[in-house]
Amino acid sequence: MKFYHYPHCPFCQRVRLALAYKGVEYEDIVVSYADIDTPTSLIGVKMLPIIDFGDGTVMAESLDLVAELDRRFPDPALYFSETNADLAWASRAIMSIPGWFDVTLPHYLEAYADFGEFDEAGTKYFQEGKEAKRDVTFEQLKAVAPERYEATIRPALAAIAEKLNEGFVGESFSAADCVLAADMFGITLVPGIELPAGIKNYIESVEGVCGETLL
Ligand SMILES: N[C@@H](CCC(=O)N[C@@H](CS)C(=O)NCC(=O)O)C(=O)O
Secondary structure, eight states, X not given: OEEEEOTTOHHHHHHHXXXXXXXXXXXXXXXXXXXXXXXXXXXXXXXXXXXXXXXXXXXXXXXHHHHXXXXXXXXXXXXXXXXXXXXXXXXXXXXXXXTHHHHHHHXXXXXXXXXXXXXXXXXXXXXXXXXXHHTSOHHHHHHXXXXXXXXXXXXXXXXXXXXXXXXXXXXXXXXXXXXXXXHHHGGGGOTTOOOXXXXXXXXXXXXXXXXXXXX
C-alpha cells in the first residue's frame, strides 16, 4: 500500500493520523509540490492525498480515504454511531473560518522546509500559485496575520475549544478527531499569536492517541 502525500497538507494529515492510529504499514511517498505527473498519472488531477491500496484500488479524497481505511482495517475502529454528524461538523469547522488559509499558508514553507515536498521547484510552485490566486504576497499576508487571526480565527477556535471541553469531538476518539486536529494544526505554526486554552492540548492529545506527530 502506498500513501502519496504532502506533509504540510491538512487533508493529507487527516489520513496520516488515521493510518497511524490503525498501525497500518505503508510506503510513505512524499511528493514535491511541483510534481504534476505523479498525482495526475494516478487520479487524473494534481491533488493529494492518494492511496494506492495495491489491489487495483487507487483512491483520493481525504474523507473517503479515512472511511475506506476503517473498512479495510476495522480494529481499532474510527467510526461509531455518532461519527457521521461529528465528522460533517469537523470537516467544516476549521476550513470555513474566514481567513484561515491566508493566515496559515505562508508559514508552511519554513515549517516543512525539510520534508521533501518543498524542494526548490515545489516552493516556487506553492508560493507563486497561492500568491497569484490571492493577488497578495506571502510577506504581506504574514504582516497582517496577527490582526486577521484576532478578527476571525481566535473567536472561532475559542468556540471549538469550549465545545471540546477537554475531550474529543464525540464521546470517544473518532475519525472526526483525525480531521479536526489535522485541520487545526497549521495555526500552531503561526508566530506571534495566542491560541485559546485547550487547542494545543487537544492537538497534542490526538497526536498522542494516534502515535504520530504532524510536524
Ligand atoms: N477534497 C480533497 C482536497 C485535497 C486538496 O485540496 N489537496 C491539496 C493540497 S492541501 C492539493 O493537492 N493541491 C494541489 C495544488 O494545489 O497544486 C481532500 O479532502 O482530499
